[in-house]
Amino acid sequence: MSKATYDVVIVGGGIVGAACADELAGRGLRVAVVDRDVVGSGATAAGMGHIVVMDDSEAQFGLTRYSQQLWQELRPELPDDVEYEQCGTIWVAADEEEMIEVRRKRDYYGQRGVPTEILDAQSLQSMEPNLRPGMAGGLLVPEDGVLYPPCAARFLMERAQQRGAKLRLDIPVAQIGMGQIRLTDDTQISAEIIVNAAGAWAADLTPGLEIKKRKGHLVITDRYPGFVRHQLVELGYLKSAHSVSGDSVAFNVQPRRTGQILIGSSRQYGADHKEVDNTMLVRMLQRAQEYMPGLAQMSTVRTWTGFRAATPDKLPLIGPWTGATTGDTTGDKSIYLATGHEGLGITASLATARILADQIMGTKPEIPVEPYLPARLAKEFAHA
Amino acid sequence: MAAAARAAECGVRVGIVDDNFRLGGQIWRGESDGRQKTDASPWAERVRASGVTVLCGLRVAHQQESGVLVAETPNGFCELTYEKLVLATGARERFLPFPGWTLPNVMGAGGLQAMVKCGLPIRGKRVVVAGTGPLLLAVAAYLHQHGAEVMMICEQAAWADLASFVLALFRWPGKILQGIRLKRDLAGVPFAENSWPLAAHGQQTLESVTISHAGKAESIPCDYLACGFHLVPNIELPSLLGCAVANGCVQVDDFQRTTVPSVFCAGEPTGVGGVESALIEGQIAGLAAAGRVTEAEALLGERRKARRFARLLDRTFRLRSELRGLPLSETLVCRCEDVSYSRLRQHSSWRAAKLHTRCGMGPCQGRVCGPATQFLFKWNPDSVRPPVFPVRVETLAAVTGQLPAQYSEVTGGQ
Amino acid sequence: MHSQVTVRVNGTRVVVPSGTTVAVAMVRAGEPCRTSVSGEPRGPLCGMGICFECRVTIGGIPHCRSCQVLCEQGMEVTTEN
Numbered sequence: 029m030s031k032a033t034y035d036v037v038i039v040g041g042g043i044v045g046a047a048c049a050d051e052l053a054g055r056g057l058r059v060a061v062v063d064r065d066v067v068g069s070g071a072t073a074a075g076m077g078h079i080v081v082m083d084d085s086e087a088q089f090g091l092t093r094y095s096q097q098l099w100q101e102l103r104p105e106l107p108d109d110v111e112y113e114q115c116g117t118i119w120v121a122a123d124e125e126e127m128i129e130v131r132r133k134r135d136y137y138g139q140r141g142v143p144t145e146i147l148d149a150q151s152l153q154s155m156e157p158n159l160r161p162g163m164a165g166g167l168l169v170p171e172d173g174v175l176y177p178p179c180a181a182r183f184l185m186e187r188a189q190q191r192g193a194k195l196r197l198d199i200p201v202a203q204i205g206m207g208q209i210r211l212t213d214d215t216q217i218s219a220e221i222i223v224n225a226a227g228a229w230a231a232d233l234t235p236g237l238e239i240k241k242r243k244g245h246l247v248i249t250d251r252y253p254g255f256v257r258h259q260l261v262e263l264g265y266l267k268s269a270h271s272v273s274g275d276s277v278a279f280n281v282q283p284r285r286t287g288q289i290l291i292g293s294s295r296q297y298g299a300d301h302k303e304v305d306n307t308m309l310v311r312m313l314q315r316a317q318e319y320m321p322g323l324a325q326m327s328t329v330r331t332w333t334g335f336r337a338a339t340p341d342k343l344p345l346i347g348p349w350t351g352a353t354t355g356d357t358t359g360d361k362s363i364y365l366a367t368g369h370e371g372l373g374i375t376a377s378l379a380t381a382r383i384l385a386d387q388i389m390g391t392k393p394e395i396p397v398e399p400y401l402p403a404r405l406a407k408e409f410a411h412a
Numbered sequence: 413m414a415a416a417a418r419a420a421e422c423g424v425r426v427g428i429v430d431d432n433f434r435l436g437g438q439i440w441r442g443e444s445d446g447r448q449k450t451d452a453s454p455w456a457e458r459v460r461a462s463g464v465t466v467l468c469g470l471r472v473a474h475q476q477e478s479g480v481l482v483a484e485t486p487n488g489f490c491e492l493t494y495e496k497l498v499l500a501t502g503a504r505e506r507f508l509p510f511p512g513w514t515l516p517n518v519m520g521a522g523g524l525q526a527m528v529k530c531g532l533p534i535r536g537k538r539v540v541v542a543g544t545g546p547l548l549l550a551v552a553a554y555l556h557q558h559g560a561e562v563m564m565i566c567e568q569a570a571w572a573d574l575a576s577f578v579l580a581l582f583r584w585p586g587k588i589l590q591g592i593r594l595k596r597d598l599a600g601v602p603f604a605e606n607s608w609p610l611a612a613h614g615q616q617t618l619e620s621v622t623i624s625h626a627g628k629a630e631s632i633p634c635d636y637l638a639c640g641f642h643l644v645p646n647i648e649l650p651s652l653l654g655c656a657v658a659n660g661c662v663q664v665d666d667f668q669r670t671t672v673p674s675v676f677c678a679g680e681p682t683g684v685g686g687v688e689s690a691l692i693e694g695q696i697a698g699l700a701a702a703g704r705v706t707e708a709e710a711l712l713g714e715r716r717k718a719r720r721f722a723r724l725l726d727r728t729f730r731l732r733s734e735l736r737g738l739p740l741s742e743t744l745v746c747r748c749e750d751v752s753y754s755r756l757r758q759h760s761s762w763r764a765a766k767l768h769t770r771c772g773m774g775p776c777q778g779r780v781c782g783p784a785t786q787f788l789f790k791w792n793p794d795s796v797r798p799p800v801f802p803v804r805v806e807t808l809a810a811v812t813g814q815l816p817a818q819y820s821e822v823t824g825g826q
Numbered sequence: 827m828h829s830q831v832t833v834r835v836n837g838t839r840v841v842v843p844s845g846t847t848v849a850v851a852m853v854r855a856g857e858p859c860r861t862s863v864s865g866e867p868r869g870p871l872c873g874m875g876i877c878f879e880c881r882v883t884i885g886g887i888p889h890c891r892s893c894q895v896l897c898e899q900g901m902e903v904t905t906e907n
Contacts, residue, residue, distance in 0.1 A: 066764040073767050109768075178767040198760075250775055250802065250889050286863075291805070304797050306476050313809035324806040327889050329775050331797055331808070431875055433896060438874055469894075504876050516858050516869030526873030526893070531846030532853060616858070616867055747871075747879060750864040775878040775889070780871070802878075802889075 040225035053191035068178030074334020087399030095379030236352025253287030414694030420462035474798030503680035505640035512612030535559030545642035685722030748774020848892035
């Protein structure tokens with residue numbers, strides 16, 4: 029058995045783990061990252077790479093807006109294969125009821141300094157002529173963007189390594205706790221702090237952690253440049269993302285720089301096998317065809333699935349883990365969490381890294397961190 | 413065709429589905445329409461006579477539910493409902509990268525032959541045939557017969573392996589006759605063993621090929637390079653359906669049953685063995701699928717012989733390690749996404765390479781670059797997901813049970 | 827019985843015997859089927875519909891594997907860039 033000592037060891041080399049490694053190594057800490065697969069696997073490999081400001085709650089807005097701005101700052105340094113495009117999001121309103129939601133969003137974002145533009149039916153049609161006619165309009169959020177997540181994770185990880193971080197891949201972690209990480213080959217790594225950034229599998233390493241897998245499906249087409257110009261999301265997406273039970277699909281389509289079209293999205297609870305579920309695939313594609321009939325004739329090249337990490341209150345867990353109940357007495361102060369991002373992992377990764385590092389180093393975070401603290405979920409200690 | 417004919421002759425309702433616009437697959441391309449008398453003719457006639465429903469131009473996308481396949485047709489899609497399924501998905505050529513291999517007029521060996529069968533003029537054209545496997549000789553003979561100037565056949569196998577192969581043929585007298593005929597058909601065509609392509613040259617299309625021959629590089633001006641390195645079984649659809657696979661071949665028992673109930677597999681996907689093997693296995697699968705076990709049993713002796721031949725082919729035409737050294741840093745390996753050898757070499761697995769370079773994410777779904785990278789880097793492929801072949805969104809979005817019944821009582825061939 | 831078929835490849839008339847595939851018509855016309863992601867000209871490779879190198883636009887429909895399509899009178903074939 030070999031031992032090594034670090035200030036921080038991060039379990040999970042996806043976008044969140046890579047961002048944390050980059051941030052912490054950049055602040056001079058001795059960092060190591062362990063992943064059982066390759067850099068940028070897990071949900072990072074499966075997801076859409078949509079950088080989007082969300083308004084489900086003040087806390088969600090705060091985190092996503094902060095992080096989006098960090099992405100914009102980082103943009104000039106991103107290599108070509110990260111494929112960052114500031115194509116903007118259009119939230120599509122199918123009817124007048126959804127237009128009310130459009131106006132509400134516009135006001136909400138406007139009050140917080142996020143530029144948006146209301147599109148009426150005509151301007152929506154001219155911006156996105158392949159949406160079916162009869163849409164009521166939409167909301168354009170021009171500062172949203174898209175990128176290719178595995179290469180973004182690789183960029184951050186390489187920069188972390190240039191800053192001194194060490195990386196161990198292809199090896200699962202067996203156990204973490206009390207400043208020790210034991211790998212499945214019995215190697216042990218010692219660390220002052222262990223960051224659980226294992227996404228959908230975080231609860232395997234930290235018992236009591238309330239993270240559930242939320243399976244999603246995606247389809248990518250052959251190249252049809254110009255067919256869609258912005259990330260298009262139906263307003264019903266919000267109902268899908270924010271229901272806490274049941275399977276749902278929503279229209280969610282993205283233009284990739286290659287000219288391929290990425291089609292999503294679906295959400296399922298309780299499905300933990302990674303095979304493509306035909307029923308969900310069919311529902312998702314039918315929804316997509318309803319919004320963009322031209323998709324029907326397009327050649328599909330691949331389908332795949334991924335698992336989002338979902339928390340009970342739809343906000344991620346960023347900060348020290350104090351145990352599953354308020355009465356946990358193991359005294360283990362070494363574990364921090366950076367996980368539970370559901371569908372916002374790519375967006376929120378940079379901000380997550382910042383506020384995690386601020387908590388570890390005791391510096392003042394740029395946004396309030398209370399809403400993301402793991403302690404908020406700790407249950408009251410039950411008396412016998 | 414053999415499976416369908418045998419099953420239909422037992423009185424079973426049979427349909428054949430094929431992506432190509434005519435029956436015959438690769439070996440019998442263009443020979444099933446009765447215009448000429450060839451080896452394919454008896455089987456084509458039996459398919460016609462036994463009332464098999466022939467559905468050409470269809471490609472299977474995936475299985476919606478057990479017993480129902482979804483397939484794409486030229487103008488739409490359909491459901492194929494079955495009680496028994498025989499997978500005869502054949503094999504494709506293995507392509508290995510070398511400098512210049514992406515130039516127009518560099519094709520597979522079977523590839524160039526297919527093009528000639530579909531109307532490509534070859535009389536008077538200079539062709540170099542290279543790679544490995546018995547297909548090279550068959551293709552060279554075919555091209556030669558049709559008036560091509562076959563400049564050279566470059567077989568990478570060593571003389572000793574080829575000699576052993578020839579000697580071992582005593583077990584299959586029919587093949588000795590075939591061999592003698594081939595040798596006669598190829599009289600005057602230079603043949604080199606221990607030989608392989610080093611580079612293809614040309615501005616916009618192929619102009620010449622440099623080959624390695626007797627340890628020296630030799631340049632041959634030519635119009636076409638027909639280059640393929642033996643065959644890779646098409647196991648994608650069997651894999652998608654859950655059939656167990658080992659060493660790149662679908663696992664079957666003596667009656668061609670796969671590990672999935674009601675699903676049979678015959679021919680190249682169970683192990684590359686050539687036409688005779690495919691015919692025997694096809695017949696066994698058709699008979700077994702029709703419940704005629706005794707009749708299928710009668711063919712088991714021939715099947716054993718055929719499988720021995722398949723193993724002999726594998727041994728003789730295994731790839732030499734020098735072929736790993738053919739690509740240069742900038743030689744493209746993934747042709748769909750233009751990923752170079754040097755970019756791929758940085759990664760330790762197919763999965764990592766796919767994620768970070770997009771190798772294998774193009775429309776060929778890794779059919780070209782997959783076997784190449786498996787050989788070059790010893791990577792293992794990923795699991796197969798739908799669609800098993802690129803199909804339209806509407807095909808993937810089809811809900812089974814709601815489609816109008818088509819082809820219900822269509823009979824006869826095309 | 828040999829009949830001829832006329833198709834147009836990038837606007838140019840190409841006459842071929844019936845039973846010829848579009849891929850063959852492209853090679854006869856001396857035209858590459860497509861330009862690759864990094865700008866290389868490409869033509870048919872496998873001849874059997876699996877490599878996707880022979881893709882062209884036929885009658886306005888992109889990504890058609892030309893080796894699997896028979897030439898029909900009046901077909902409009904254009905290459906994809």
